[in-house]
Amino acid sequence: MINANLASPRQDLIYMLVFSAVILTMPLWLQPFGAAYPGLLQKFMIFGILAIGYNLLFGLTGYLSFGHAAFLGIGSYAAVWSFKLLSMNVIPAIIFGTVMSGLFAVVVGYVCLRRAGIYFAILTLAFAQMAYNLAYSVLTPITNGETGLQLSQQDPRILDRMFGIEATSSLPFPNLFGITSAGFYGFYICAAVMIIVFFIALRIFRSSFGLKLRAIKSNQTRMSYTGYNTRPFLMTTFVISGMYAGLAGSLMAVTDPLAGAERMQWTASGEVVLMTILGGAGTLIGPLLGAGIIKYFENIFSAFNENMLMDAFSFLPDWMAEGVAAFLGLFVGDGWHLTLGLVFMLIVIFLPGGMMEGLQRIWKLIRHGRHKRDHQSKSQQASAEEA
């Protein structure tokens, strides 16, 4: 684990290169896990971006927002409207979605950041529920209610018409200057965005601005006594975080041009909190890991059924295989929530720092083991390295 403030730019460069390589080769190394299909890879990226953005607020300042799904939803709706009104190109949709969420974040932040702690959480939750209910019924002309906002043949798409892009008899699909955003292309578009926003998050973590945010988390009162007005810092972070969520929402629309109100439900807000805590709040990579794990459980574990389990345990005698399959069947298929709950409990109880803490412990164990081996010959160098 690279220490937050002591990493040199050179280390950061390596870090970024490794990160980019890992992200871009996901279709290869996720193959054995049965997760290397575009639909899920795109979800990994999108929810990863959401969690990274959320972590900027929660991980750095400690402000627990329970309403981030609202920004996600607004980003989606804005992007779909951009497809409908302007162009099927993804660039305007992404910009439009991010900016709209940013504006909404300014309003919500202005009101909610007057309070801290549980009151802040409740206020953001209230805002998100309001947004959800508005989208669900009151604003039906804009959001198309429960059915969700969809593209249609009759959409104006002004920019596309201007540039003479002819409509086909089937519905158009979002594209990046002619490259469709479906399938693996969609994943690479999301991955590119992910790498860029991850770099921005990295810079924020390393900056003095990030340091001030951490100071707010550790003791806001002391921070004010030293002469800092904390509100502008909080406000900026809140808006950045909201824009990350809006970006994630617009990417959801880019890879699948449909926006529904359920995206804004409080359960969706809770999910991103889970992702961040599961992975490790306040770490750079943690939220990404958490997002990946939750989406993996949701999509892969829910798809197992008893037949597959029976196949997997067919090497056991029949009566035993049936017993094992019946028992494990509780945890997969419709029981995937149960598994997720158990994993979450185990992590929170034994690894309060999330999965990142687990990884660090393993890393330490390995280093420790190596030290012991090297101790005889190179004890002095080792201790110097340690220092």
Place this chain on the structure above:
Amino acid sequence: MSKSKDSMKVTRRSVLAGTAATTGALMFGGVAPLHFIRNAHAQEFPGDPGNNSSIVLGFNVPQTGPYSDEGADELRAYELAVKHLNGEGDGGMLNTMQPSELQGNGILGKKVEYVTGDTQTKSDAARSSARRMIERDNVAMVTGGSSSGVAIAVQSLCQEMGVIFMAGLTHSNDTTGKDKRRYGFRHFFNAYMSGQALAPILEDEYGNDRKAYHLTADYTWGWTQEESIRDATENIGWETVETVKTPVGAGDFSQYLTPVQDSDADVLILNHYGNDMVNSLTQAVQFGMKERVANGKDFAIVVPLYSRLMAQGAGEAAKGILGTSNWHWSLQDEGSQAFVKSFGQEYGFPPSQAAHTCYVQTLLYANACEMAGTFAPWEVIRSLEGFEFDGMGNGPTLYRAEDHQCFKDVLVVRGKANPESEFDILEVVQQVPRSQVEYPADKWGGELGPYKPGE
């Protein structure tokens, strides 16, 4: 010294530039991973089994959420259908379906396998589940769903991806109305048919001078059902006092039921389904609405879309309540009997209407593949369009080519006053003939779209 240090220094710009370059290079040069998708070899269409000895179907049903009971029963029916298609068990409706080219040796000689997914009764979850089936598991057909919102969302996804969607339980007019798709097919009836079938019975039962109060599930199905039932009842002279939308999965409906008692309505129409209907009906009965007298008449409750599972959940409350159903296990025709028998042998209880429609849809798809002689979806679509069949319950049925809606008899049912068993809760009041519920294909507009995606 300082000079060399400067040249070593990595600036923010160089980091950005480096990253961008790597990203770019990998993005445009690195689409290579496509080679690693399973079955990516020379597929002519999604789900093409190629030389594989098996064909995969995707069963996408709600396993959690307000419609999970229906989802569980749908899954049972799908598993049974797969067995019968593969020649296991007693064959069920394979023996009664006419015309049929199914021989119990899989589809086109390929063994039928399946994958399952949880829609959670949410459009997003249902779509990502369907995408997993199509992109990872290479399914030839997606089927399922117990909510019209979900069915419409998955149907349009399937159109984009070029995979046939055989809708499960979806009752909204929009599914084969304004949101119809070339790749979507529905065997289940719709809200308009419910209204047309139910209205004459309501007239006989409750007369022409009634005031109706609607509670409606707030999504596409609820809206279209409310509209259809309102039109049908207003045609027989009823007045609509008030229509109130309730959120799906609300649980507690008392805040919506209290205003009903304060209004001058004498009929309550519950446009709810699944657990929502169980809750709203039970609570309405607890409010004493069955014994209520309004405007000098006995207060009546109507549940336009009724199912055995729901009646079972509502228990005592369901007694005497009128509604419509796509199918019921007590039907005496040969097809229904065969299905009830093999379902009962497998699971120990009779199937629900959701199970029936899902089972039938799977067989219809399989048969259409046999007729077309290929799995190529555009050919399968052509053989399903305008297909006429019999022997699957509901009498002679037509898959109308113009909107992919099945036309068949509709059942008007009532909660039994003296049930003989825990499954014998509904009695069929009337089997309304198909001619009474037909309507022109362009009634709600909408377009099917092309046979091949991207055309």
